[in-house]
Amino acid sequence: xxxxxxxxxxxxxxxxxxxxxxxxxxxxxxxxxxxxxxxxxxxxxxxxxxxxxxxxxxxxxxxxxxxxxxxxxxxxxxxxxxxxxxxxxxxxxxxxxxxxxxxxxxxxxxxxxxxxxxxxxxxxxxxxxxxxxxxxxxxxxxxxxxxxxxxxxxxxxxxxxxxxxxxxxxxxxxxxxxxxxxxxxxxxxxxxxxxxxxxxxxxxxxxxxxxxxxxxxxxxxxxxxx
Amino acid sequence: xxxxxxxxxxxxxxxxxxxxxxxxxxxxxxxxxxxxxxxxxxxxxxxxxxxxxxxxxxxxxxxxxxxxxxxxxxxxxxxxxxxxxxxxxxxxxxxxxxxxxxxxxxxxxxxxxxxxxxxxxxxxxxxxxxxxxxxxxxxxxxxxxxxxxxxxxxxxxxxxxxxxxxxxxxxxxxxxxxxxxxxxxxxxxxxxxxxxxxxxxxxxxxxxxxxxxxxxxxxxxxxxxxxxxxxxxxxxxxxxxxxxxxxxxxxxxxxxxxxxxxxxxxxxxxxxxxxxxxxxxxxxxxxxxx
Numbered sequence: 001x002x003x004x005x006x007x008x009x010x011x012x013x014x015x016x017x018x019x020x021x022x023x024x025x026x027x028x029x030x031x032x033x034x035x036x037x038x039x040x041x042x043x044x045x046x047x048x049x050x051x052x053x054x055x056x057x058x059x060x061x062x063x064x065x066x067x068x069x070x071x072x073x074x075x076x077x078x079x080x081x082x083x084x085x086x087x088x089x090x091x092x093x094x095x096x097x098x099x100x101x102x103x104x105x106x107x108x109x110x111x112x113x114x115x116x117x118x119x120x121x122x123x124x125x126x127x128x129x130x131x132x133x134x135x136x137x138x139x140x141x142x143x144x145x146x147x148x149x150x151x152x153x154x155x156x157x158x159x160x161x162x163x164x165x166x167x168x169x170x171x172x173x174x175x176x177x178x179x180x181x182x183x184x185x186x187x188x189x190x191x192x193x194x195x196x197x198x199x200x201x202x203x204x205x206x207x208x209x210x211x212x213x214x215x216x217x218x219x220x221x222x223x224x225x226x
Numbered sequence: 227x228x229x230x231x232x233x234x235x236x237x238x239x240x241x242x243x244x245x246x247x248x249x250x251x252x253x254x255x256x257x258x259x260x261x262x263x264x265x266x267x268x269x270x271x272x273x274x275x276x277x278x279x280x281x282x283x284x285x286x287x288x289x290x291x292x293x294x295x296x297x298x299x300x301x302x303x304x305x306x307x308x309x310x311x312x313x314x315x316x317x318x319x320x321x322x323x324x325x326x327x328x329x330x331x332x333x334x335x336x337x338x339x340x341x342x343x344x345x346x347x348x349x350x351x352x353x354x355x356x357x358x359x360x361x362x363x364x365x366x367x368x369x370x371x372x373x374x375x376x377x378x379x380x381x382x383x384x385x386x387x388x389x390x391x392x393x394x395x396x397x398x399x400x401x402x403x404x405x406x407x408x409x410x411x412x413x414x415x416x417x418x419x420x421x422x423x424x425x426x427x428x429x430x431x432x433x434x435x436x437x438x439x440x441x442x443x444x445x446x447x448x449x450x451x452x453x454x455x456x457x458x459x460x461x462x463x464x465x466x467x468x469x470x471x472x473x474x475x476x477x478x479x480x481x482x483x484x485x486x487x488x489x490x491x492x493x494x495x496x497x498x499x500x501x502x503x504x505x506x507x508x509x510x511x512x513x514x515x516x
Contacts, residue, residue: 120317
């Protein structure tokens with residue numbers, strides 16, 4: 001019984017981190033591209049918005065998302081009526097919250113990767129008749145692999161370790177929103193130190209192994225860089 | 227087939243704003259050099275022809291095709307202009323091998339065409355190398371091969387040899403001559419190097435502050451037609467020192483430092499860094515085998 005809830009919690013934690021990271025990658029590449037190459041006057045505004053989660057206490061972010069997505073309010077109500085989607089105290093809600101919370105961790109490495117590439121690479125591809133998308137896919141992304149990998153890993157690790165936003169948005173529903181970091185807090189409150197330690201140690205080891213894996217790959221990746 | 231350039235744009239450079247304003251025909255099949263100080267607008271002109279930068283107004287006609295015409299609101303994107311652009315830093319794609327760089331340019335495989343260009347640029351032995359393992363001269367040749375493989379209507383060379391050492395430069399100039407003779411391609415070359423201009427150009431446009439100040443052949447521009455010397459070298463003044471009633475001028479001719487004696491009228495207004503023509507008339511040259 002105990003074993004089962006432990007496994008379920010760990011699986012949920014990594015499912016959340018995996019789904020979040022995947023969606024963040026889809027959002028982060030175009031957003032990073034836009035921020036790196038935009039000449040808009042409002043670019044500092046966009047950059048500030050993307051970076052907000054870095055400085056805001058997670059509880060502030062969680063609180064506003066809770067209020068915003070609550071079915072008591074118009075947007076939350078619209079989501080529920082239109083899509084049958086309730087984001088508060090649900091797994092989907094955790095994904096949305098994690099995406100917003102980890103956004104800068106994905107976007108920043110990708111943006112600086114794009115910015116560090118010589119402008120002439122893009123111009124060269126254009127003069128060879130390549131479209132913007134083709135250039136992005138065949139020239140730019142392969143040359144910022146290390147940056148993309150960094151973004152993926154940090155976003156993943158950050159989502160695994162997040163606490164405040166999850167607690168505010170998701171609460172502590174076993175099998176739905178109870179992730180490992182919440183479970184640790186929960187078990188400590190119940191003075192169940194042994195189980196808390198198991199969660200903590202597992203997170204510790206898995207995080208270490210992921211990072212080790214990434215640095216090992218990155219060494220190989222970096223060699224092929226510019 | 228005709229080529230025509232009329233370009234106007236306000237440029238903001240390191241030394242304040244200059245107004246780029248040029249209008250010139252280009253001879254089809256010839257190599258035209260854009261010569262002038264940095265910041266005179268030379269690279270900008272290449273970028274405008276390639277469509278990487280938009281002139282405020284003007285007209286770009288290459289081999290009878292209108293690529294840009296502000297009056298008729300024609301502005302082809304760079305992808306639709308058939309240019310071969312060789313960048314100063316080569317801009318090879320670091321994630322692709324030499325062959326892949328060419329294949330990518332060609333939208334897939336055309337082995338015959340690629341082999342032909344690789345052979346022409348003497349790169350056959352390096353097809354599977356990655357750009358970062360190549361020397362400067364090899365990279366330059368890959369960049370040229372990549373620019374040529376799509377059979378462009380015009381070849382644009384932005385100081386392609388400036389990062390190379392002297393010997394390699396000479397070798398690649400010969401190659402460029404040979405390849406151009408083979409393909410007969412209309413070419414614009416941006417260059418600082420007078421020796422290079424002499425060697426490669428059919429025609430020279432000298433630019434100053436965004437305007438064409440001279441349009442002539444290399445020997446007319448640099449030759450100093452008032453001189454009728456037997457030997458003529460372009461040189462750079464390194465140092466001027468007075469020695470009794472004469473002056474000793476130290477000059478850089480090519481890669482060699484030479485000292486000559488000059489009188490007061492010759493050195494008037496000269497200072498270190500100036501470009502001069504060093505010529506000699508009636509004297510008996512000695513040839514010694516080295």
